[in-house]
Amino acid sequence: MAQNIRQRLEQLRSRRQGTDRITELSEQARIAVLAGDQIREAWQDRASEQQPHTRWVLGAMQRVDDNYTRISIETAKRVGNQLKRSLDAAQRQVDFRLQGSVPLDVHIRGVSDVDLLTIDCDFRTYALAGHKARTNQYGPRSSKTSIDVLSSLRSHCERTLRDAFQAAKVDANGSKAIKISGGSLARPVDVVPSHWNDTVDYQSTTAEHDRAVTILDKSVPMTIDNLPFKHIKLIKASCDVAAGGLRKSIRLCKHVKADLEQEGSKISLSSFDIASIMYHADLQILASGRYFELAILTETQRHLDYLYGNQDYAKTLLVPDGTRRIFDASHKFSALLSLSVDMDRLVREVWKEQSPNRNVESGMLAAYRDSLKSVIVR
Template sequence: MSNSINDRISRLRSRRLGLDRSSAIALDAKDFIVNRSLNQERWEGRAKDKPYTTFALGAMQEVDPTYTRISLETAERVSNQLARRMSGSMEFELQGSVPLNVHIRGVSDVDLLALDADFYTYDRRGAISLSGQYNSPSTRTSVGVLTARRAEISRVLREAFPVATVDTSGSKAIKLYGGSLARPVDVVPSHWHDTIEYQASRQKYDRVVTILDSHKNTTVDNWPFLHIKRVRERCESTGGGLRKSIRLCKNLKAELEAEGQSVPISSFDIASVMYHANMINLSVGSVYELAILAETQRHLDYLVGNKEVARQLMVPDGSRNIFNEEEKLTGLLRLSIGMDSLLREVAKEQNYLLRLSETPMLDASREAVIKSAIF
């Protein structure tokens, strides 16, 4: 695909409006998207004749709340069908980019946890366990319970949504899309695990979600609500700057991949990387929005130049190192190089003197955009 900035803007617009995934949704949802695409979004007119600035600003913005509402309603529709048709009791929760509001697509996959409410595990060292309030440990295993639930969920989804595609090829999520659905939904069979921390606090964010890896016939523990809580709190301290930085990185990654590059770092890890950026610098973005670009570039560049520091960084929930696989550092490098290039081009649009240099210094480029007032 073309690497021109106008093509990047076009693809960004397509992602945000859902035009890139119209084949995976219901016909009436397609009509909504087509009608919506006839109007410009506000970011498209904020920096006239400055296409790199336009792209950077657009890449930071949240998806139209109407699109997000439809995603949430679609997940609720799926959960209602599962609750009504499945045996035993189920609980449903959302995880991932949509509830955290860092998704970058109008038609975004929604991660729906389908939790078996009749089965849970717990740490025997916790306060509830020690006080004898739990039932005796079950003789059933997590793998056995979740394998059975996965099979039942797959069957029920095919019955409830006969025209939709139910894709069970993935190891963790069952993908549901098409038919009458306005959004794709990833259903994740899972159950609760009550940690020592949860037994003391009774707060959902301290509770582990145990999910099945069907390919390896084992389970994986996640802390999705602790991740959401910590990223959300840090974002609020920046006036929304952290979320904008995460979206900027995710959109740039999407562009680099559209242009043929491999950027092996996940959305979860991108959010985790920017969680460790300078929050004061990101806060400047509430007044000078392009300061978010400057801090994002600075932070990525710093980590590339200080790999040992990068290797020590933990994901927000504290469960592992971000760069627990070497290829993620390759993804970081490619994202950083792409952000360097974007910063330089935006700086040239903001500062006449920098246009005289093909590759202006990064420090000078950051300085040029940090206090660029664009309304």
């Protein structure tokens, strides 16, 4: 990383301010992003010019500017409003929710894709073992199947998006989402047709975070049940315990992944996987990042290194909502190794910058971590 840190700093700035995806935007949005590109963010003036790795780490941890996030959410709402008008006219009741990195506030791009769940409210499935099902509160079961309902909903959404946003690009090739970008849209939006699935827990609590959504993978075709709101709730709760450090660690990992991919590596860990991995880190050490920000870097490095070195343990770890194991495929350990090695290098380089008068390196990452986790960076 030492040899390309200046390039990575530029990539970080471009990613955060949206110029990396300038071609995906409307002309008006493009002008706004280019204007914002002239504004210097606070992290760009932290640490000294002789400490570029430290500066990169501090920048990679920060949340995307509120204005960029607001525009992403407003664009998703605009797309949702068009879909609702069309589906209402077809007497098909729908509702909308956001899922993914934007509502969780772990997105790393100023121009972020937004996942818009488009939920068919006229159809739902439910767990037969749940309280409501056992007490016959659902009435007669529909003769329709999830695949029928979601295939029909997807077709309607594709037609509506093409009619309502004629200057935009509508990419319907994705197996789970319809991507729309450009034209008059300020941000790309991924429309995900879905319906509710009332889990056993939801039937008892009626809390939305316990409610699943069923989505369609049209390439099979098959349906997939997800708990996106439970994932968001649990990550948020753990991040509160970590005084904001968990989200910073997730963003740090995602920026490392983005740089590695830009440099030609394949990192087969999704944003969901990365959030799930860091969910199992030491929250108390991450919490110390409130005062000693580099402690977040050191705990992130330690945790990734430990998981790769203890793969039997890593294989036992579940995603926060408990629906599957994080490392459910062998290739994920190769991705973990790439992420871990780059984080090791980052710790070494930051240690050098923070300890310029030490002529001899110990060579031990544990010693670097101990040295860095109580450093205050101005």
